[in-house]
Amino acid sequence: MNVRRATIADVARLAGVAASTASVVFSGKTPVSDATRARVVAAAEQLGYTGPDPRAASLRRGRSGIVGVVIGDRLQNAFRDPVTTVMLDGLAEGMAEQDAGLLLLRDGAESGEPGLRSAPADAFVLVGCSGRLADSLAAIRARGIPVVVIEGDAGEGVPQIRLDNREAQAVIARHVRDLGHERVALVTLQASVPPHAGWIAGGAPIAVDVTRDRLAGARDVFPDAPAFAAGASSIDQGYAAAEAVLAGPGPRPTAILAQSDLLAVGVIRAVQDAGMVVPDDVSVTGFDGVWVDGVAPLTLTTMVQPAAEKGRAAGAAISAMLAGAEPESMLLSSAFRPGNTTGPPPISRGEPASSV
Amino acid sequence: MNVRRATIADVARLAGVAASTASVVFSGKTPVSDATRARVVAAAEQLGYTGPDPRAASLRRGRSGIVGVVIGDRLQNAFRDPVTTVMLDGLAEGMAEQDAGLLLLRDGAESGEPGLRSAPADAFVLVGCSGRLADSLAAIRARGIPVVVIEGDAGEGVPQIRLDNREAQAVIARHVRDLGHERVALVTLQASVPPHAGWIAGGAPIAVDVTRDRLAGARDVFPDAPAFAAGASSIDQGYAAAEAVLAGPGPRPTAILAQSDLLAVGVIRAVQDAGMVVPDDVSVTGFDGVWVDGVAPLTLTTMVQPAAEKGRAAGAAISAMLAGAEPESMLLSSAFRPGNTTGPPPISRGEPASSV
DNA sequence: TTGTATGCGTTATCAG
DNA sequence: CTGATAACGCATACAA
16 A cells, blocks of 8 residues: 555556646646547546646646635634634635635744745735734745735735724714714723733723724724723623723713624623613624624624625735736725614713713 | 745855755755855855745655645634634644644535645545545545544544543533432534434434434433434524423423533523523533633533644644554543532422422 | 755646 | 656755
């Protein structure tokens, strides 16, 4: 069973044709007479030849058909948030069309990790706001390989796939304002690297693009809304953040805007566990609009972002670059989707709005 | 910028040494004098040579340093359950030690999916109980490439990584029985392909190994416990299943054993939404013991399975095969972890136990 | 410690 | 439509 595997040369010899002809039978790049094709196919079958060795083929072609996807340090962190997985799924779909597979890479600064420096990839996709983004980018560019960044702070000349985060968050904020809410609190995504849960101070800089942009959008509508940064995009973190918000100083907010659906679910649960009803006592909004486990039977009021589309757009950008075309960045936009987690604020208990 | 990239030959020429010497400087396989090393490194830097072309290297070596991971049709389905992602993380870790990356492959029966048939992988890992497992297996074996199956029904001769599902489920069932429970219901994982939520009839065959084994373990302790199959391992499906169970015929169970933590969380929530308290009115157990989002502040009583270890074991099996050694299957075992979702059954309301 | 020679398995090119 | 030829870029056995 460990004899040398048959090569295309073996097949050609047995079929009585030239190796190049046999090759063409498999690649289909050039017309071949039915007769010879049949002979080659028969020979291949007889020898158990299942097609060209991908290693040799990629050397010859100068392409491996592999796209490297760089996600954070641990896969489980990257896959925790459904937005990421859906995006990845879109990417997989887009790359499958190009006949390319996804090579998962962690950007660990560790020892010999194969990673960026030695992976046989034709292109790379950097996803998320990894702290090491700059390093990764440098390593890849040194190799002269095309790269696309999804939702990250890449530099000049790198095509980026981004979302209209600020405007989108403003849209949903206006929805809340139009319902009559005035006391609103915000629960944001990770604001610093590494993440640290806590209130976001007035002038503090925010290290993560997405967080900063969405926060700005909310503040466009509610300039003074206090914001609490969660430690991660998860239900539990949303729960903890909401507890902090509800226990916070000043009058209790009548609406809480979360920067992700996962956080929103946590917020909802915390509100409920505090003995209040969503949306009667507190309205809650999310952001993402992908399927979130555990919301039922409620339906989240949220902004639907085209997560799968992000992946597909990255795929498109990559094929463009591979084809020698100019890489094009892309700005995708989100859509408002009403649910039943928002409603008018409860009747004010006699405190004039101006006292807030 | 699109001039031919420098090769090791260029570097060698500039450094005034032979190509093989330059090669050795990068691979480190043979001692090189400091002087020449320095010259080579300098030349490389000057030419912007960042190391050997992985494509050429893999052709020469006969290894690509890539392991293909075949997951279901859509990535998002595979990554929905934290057990899978944790396992994948363990696998990634194991493979990183072997200096190998993970190539994500979908087993879509689609058109020309590159996948199994043409991926430059040194080995494959099939994960989960994909319906197409047999096909995938055949395609891979035809290529003569090592393969490992995790938690799936592979045939003879294929190393498998499995869990002591039956015994583990029996352990937790005994815990529940020892607390005094007698009326117990089961919520199982997907029982058929494609999945269909509903009661599992007496003699009906169960298509999915994991489900069958855990069910058997529970029945070892509670032979007559009714079982409801969820449509997937998710909180929402667990919620729905529990609703069905609570509305089912006969007296209400005092304990519900779920086959996954995600299902258990859904069950808990359904129980609570029905106005009951966990564990006072109904005890609930899970299975998996990985971090589940949204359980807080409760702690699930569950069986902890070594999910990451499964991945690492697969990695070990692969390196063994790659090294020409005999592949070894592995049976991992789970550990009981008490939480606060189980307790003694509520005081019987006058119905003698024998009447159940 | 360094250099020489060879081939890994394909496929693009071009001439028949 | 088919065949001969020449790389693709590298790493190893072996000789020096």
